[in-house]
Amino acid sequence: MQNRLLSALPPEDYRLVAPHLTHVDLERGRLLYEPGDRIDTIYFPHDGVISLMTLMENGAAIESATIGREGALGLMGAVSPRQSLSRAIVQTPTRAARIGASQLHEAWEKSAKIRELIDMHTEALFGHAVQSVACNALHSVEARFCRWLLTCHDRIASDTVALTQEFLADMLGVQRTTVTAVARALLEKGYIRYRRGVVDIISREGLEAVSCECYDVVRRNYERLLPQPKVDQARG
Amino acid sequence: MQNRLLSALPPEDYRLVAPHLTHVDLERGRLLYEPGDRIDTIYFPHDGVISLMTLMENGAAIESATIGREGALGLMGAVSPRQSLSRAIVQTPTRAARIGASQLHEAWEKSAKIRELIDMHTEALFGHAVQSVACNALHSVEARFCRWLLTCHDRIASDTVALTQEFLADMLGVQRTTVTAVARALLEKGYIRYRRGVVDIISREGLEAVSCECYDVVRRNYERLLPQPKVDQARG
């Protein structure tokens, strides 16, 4: 399993970045950026989920987009020096390749393909955000809960997601008690199981039925804009 | 009053686009893009407000970002051919300069300054979207109503905004009856007046007090990222 942006690079473009890529294992809960931080490192996840969270003055934080193996964190920092707008936090244990912003910037200057990928990624991430704007205004917590689980499920290699209800409540911007109620409803429908700090996905179909359309809209956007995994090969 | 992106261009860069700019007056309600439309024209508003709206399958539509004289509509289409993700609709009567995407693309290839401005604009628009994600999840309709009015007020030359409560309900993604109730509350506080299809802003200070922080966060983002108006000159 490999980051899709990196594996989409033709060999000559990949050679521009390869010498500067280092592997990193990111544990759950690790903070990669806070709002205002200078973006000096770009992370290309091979698996796992990184959340972008918007922070409010009163300390409330809510997820505004997620990044998985189809994308990268901090990519816009390769175009020009930039501050993070969000908090970036590691959602599930994540293996990633990372590279310094200035080094990726040099590759960006040399490679049209890299410029194109960054451009398309920005567009897809923007699409993710605008869909979430609508989703948060219009859809029920239950639908958003399912959407969140499905998006996460796509990006990890397991049917088991390690997270607490309290944490998920933060992501969705609702009370913990509301998450408990929704989780119970989905449990009774047989779509998930859960225990302390863990959710098991039993029925993707069930979750898709309860989820709002936003899950699919965002996924199709990524598919349309970004390179899809090749079934016959993988660069390890 | 002039579009800030255009007026920030140094003369030699402006000369690249000037021959292709044509003036257009956009009436309220005019649809500029629907989701999936190819972006073939970029609009630089001199005043007025253009809304980006995310559409749902059931026909619901909600505003995900707005564009005024500090930005442009369709700018990403100058980088590479692109589909609109949103509906773009003219909110208030708008004077704008427009240019074909392919023509702006040519200027984009030649001018580093133009590339930089488009890049910064994309970042600011992304910041607008992620803030709105949080705002829609966490803040009351009353706060969002005020935020919307303030943002609009910044971009027009008048204290009078022409819009119906029904339309604003769509923008905010709530029931019309809720907008009526909120409008009444603000009227009683003396912050606005209104009649059929018109809202008058009486007290910006009042609206700012009721509005959420999101108004200011987004505004400061634009100020940080994009060129600010010069007080001593204007290019007509």
Place this chain on the structure above:
DNA sequence: GCACTTGTGTCGAGTTCTCGACAGTCTTTC
């Protein structure tokens, strides 16, 4: 002037979610 369309005011029942509180359970640490 009249019919028609569109926008606003109001009402009330119902749903969703908040917010605070507290008990119970699981895990970690010493």
Place this chain on the structure above:
DNA sequence: GAAAGACTGTCGAGAACTCGACACAAGTGC
């Protein structure tokens, strides 16, 4: 093994908003 900390279950009052309905008012076209 005991204590402490973290996570979950549940309850209940209350606020915010939905949703449908209907009356009224203000413009619009003929």
